[in-house]
Amino acid sequence: MSAAPLTARIPGSKSITNRALLLAAAAPGTSTLQDPLVSEDTVAFRDALTALGVRVSEHATSWEVSGAGHGPTGGARVWCADAGTAARFLPPFAATGRGTYVFDGSGQLRARPLRPLADALGRLGAKVRTEGVGGLPLRVDADGLRGGELAVDGGLSSQFLSGLLMAAPLLSDPLTVTVRDLVSRPYIDMTLALMRRFGARVDEDAPGVITTAGGGYTATDLVIEPDASTASYFFAAAAVTGRSVTVPGLGHDSLQGDLGFVETLRTAGARVEIRADSTTVTGTGPLRGGFEVDMGTISDTFMTLAAIAPLADAPVTIRGIGHARLKESDRIAAVAGNLAACGVTTESGRDWLTVHPGAEAGTGAGTGVVRPARIACHRDHRIAMAFSVLGLRAPGRLTLDDPACVGKTFPGFHAELNRLFPKETLT
Numbered sequence: 001m002s003a004a005p006l007t008a009r010i011p012g013s014k015s016i017t018n019r020a021l022l023l024a025a026a027a028p029g030t031s032t033l034q035d036p037l038v039s040e041d042t043v044a045f046r047d048a049l050t051a052l053g054v055r056v057s058e059h060a061t062s063w064e065v066s067g068a069g070h071g072p073t074g075g076a077r078v079w080c081a082d083a084g085t086a087a088r089f090l091p092p093f094a095a096t097g098r099g100t101y102v103f104d105g106s107g108q109l110r111a112r113p114l115r116p117l118a119d120a121l122g123r124l125g126a127k128v129r130t131e132g133v134g135g136l137p138l139r140v141d142a143d144g145l146r147g148g149e150l151a152v153d154g155g156l157s158s159q160f161l162s163g164l165l166m167a168a169p170l171l172s173d174p175l176t177v178t179v180r181d182l183v184s185r186p187y188i189d190m191t192l193a194l195m196r197r198f199g200a201r202v203d204e205d206a207p208g209v210i211t212t213a214g215g216g217y218t219a220t221d222l223v224i225e226p227d228a229s230t231a232s233y234f235f236a237a238a239a240v241t242g243r244s245v246t247v248p249g250l251g252h253d254s255l256q257g258d259l260g261f262v263e264t265l266r267t268a269g270a271r272v273e274i275r276a277d278s279t280t281v282t283g284t285g286p287l288r289g290g291f292e293v294d295m296g297t298i299s300d301t302f303m304t305l306a307a308i309a310p311l312a313d314a315p316v317t318i319r320g321i322g323h324a325r326l327k328e329s330d331r332i333a334a335v336a337g338n339l340a341a342c343g344v345t346t347e348s349g350r351d352w353l354t355v356h357p358g359a360e361a362g363t364g365a366g367t368g369v370v371r372p373a374r375i376a377c378h379r380d381h382r383i384a385m386a387f388s389v390l391g392l393r394a395p396g397r398l399t400l401d402d403p404a405c406v407g408k409t410f411p412g413f414h415a416e417l418n419r420l421f422p423k424e425t426l427t
């Protein structure tokens with residue numbers, strides 16, 4: 001018996017919303033962002049821009065941004081909350097303006113790296129001071145920036161490069177940035193694509209060598225596509241329940257590398273169809289393991305695969321994810337610790353993780369795969385969401401210590417998962 005296909009209602013992309021907010025703020029005039037993500041990270045970004053003097057008005061399904069066409073003036077204290085994108089995208093923008101700006105954020109965000117960005121801004125001639133161990137709080141005494149040549153270290157996060165690139169069209173001269181050791185490359189492609197949508201002139205002269213001309217941005221209306229990282233939980237849910245889940249609005253032309261996560265589900269035996277304007281994943285039976293996959297370019301989704309891997313019939317090894325230790329939590333340690341609490345064996349190293357099958361894995365059986373556990377979310381939305389998918393196959397056995405932490409990117413996550421996979425239908 002095949003059950004009816006399910007359509008998941010996935011909110012807008014965090015990464016596109018926050019880039020579009022910044023680009024609209026840097027463009028003279030009004031830009032309308034249709035279907036933006038409304039969550040802690042994007043509201044934090046919007047409020048931070050407001051602190052920088054940008055007007056953003058909210059409508060039922062859109063945000064209207066009135067940009068000045070140049071960096072901020074007048075100085076401000078800017079709260080970045082938990083949002084890595086705010087801490088990494090806003091200081092370069094502020095440095096192109098005038099005045100003193102002090103950026104700060106939560107304890108979690110203060111612990112995340114920022115030094116390569118502060119150093120790069122310093123080399124460009126900005127006056128930047130970090131008061132912490134290298135991260136926030138960060139003070140920028142802004143007096144405009146000139147262009148030139150700049151080397152950037154992208155080994156810890158691609159967000160440093162994205163922040164510098166998005167500020168570059170506001171510089172007085174062209175800027176050529178050369179990046180070393182870049183992780184999460186698809187996010188740079190997203191940055192370049194969105195900069196061009198907002199009228200910037202930017203070229204990748206050779207791999208990792210990017211030149212931006214001056215000339216600023218043009219106000220632009222943009223429809224924000226659904227968030228591919230968020231969609232990964234619903235695609236994984238389809239794969240482990242034998243159901244079919246479609247996400248409209250996420251297709252071939254997506255700007256998000258994380259849509260590539262569905263290929264790992266294909267390897268695990270699910271049926272995957274990526275169309276022009278939607279993607280569908282259908283579970284076809286017990287998950288197949290016995291494979292290795294490098295998820296370095298799509299590391300926000302490695303936990304989705306790792307959390308369902310105990311259901312596979314053989315071990316799954318995930319490589320290239322060292323930088324995932326520097327996010328909301330040390331994600332390799334958080335996944336390994338929670339799987340251990342579920343009675344699942346893992347092995348891990350600096351940048352890899354192997355997950356072994358749970359007790360009854362590969363048989364299609366349900367609850368025996370994991371033993372009852374309270375999942376430690378570490379205030380990390382993705383740990384909560386990934387383990388909620390495993391919970392579909394062990395109803396009543398897994399609880400989250402902090403279910404509300406999903407609000408960073410999808411406050412309605414539990415309601416949507418429960419709407420599509422009501423508890424009474426689970427085995």
Ligand SMILES: O=C(O)C1=C[C@@H](OP(=O)(O)O)[C@@H](O)[C@H](O)C1
Nearest residue numbers: 015156157158159162184187300
């Ligand atoms: O640029 C972006 O929007 C993001 C880049 C990635 O970070 P890293 O470049 O630090 O891997 C990703 O993990 C984050 O959720 C969003």
Ligand SMILES: C=C(OP(=O)(O)O)C(=O)O
Nearest residue numbers: 082083084085300327328
């Ligand atoms: C790493 C993440 O967020 P950010 O770096 O934007 O805070 C994430 O959303 O998984």
